Amino acid sequence: MYVTISSVRFALCGVGGIVLLSGFVFLTCIDQDNARHSFGHSEGFKCPLVPLLPITCILINSYLLISRGGAAWLRVSVWLAVGVIIYVFYGRTHSSLKDAVLVKDAQVDNTTSLLA
Known part of the structure; x- marks a missing residue:
């Protein structure tokens, strides 16, 4: 049976999408321990838009690397x-x-x- 390059790309994109979605679910389920990161401050360190911002950055940088040689x-x-x-x-x-x-x-x- 003949496998085309486009079907391989489609399969890899599907696997990548599943990995990305499972990573998003995993990062969403992680509870941030504010007491552990409170280096002398009452509020602690809080990263904005977690987990949306890190996942978006990973996607953008992955796209940029894939499009290069x-x-x-x-x-x-x-x-x-x-x-x-x-x-x-x-x-x-x-x-x-x-x-x-x-x-x-x-x-x-x-x-x-x-x-x-």
């Missing part, structure tokens, strides 16, 4: 590797949060009363 993929791969190397060897060792201790909400009152 192999040279663009090579550049992205090299810069991604450089970023990972910088993160592993510099960012993790020089982070101001390296020695941070996570304190649960139930223990915050006890900790602040001990420090006073």
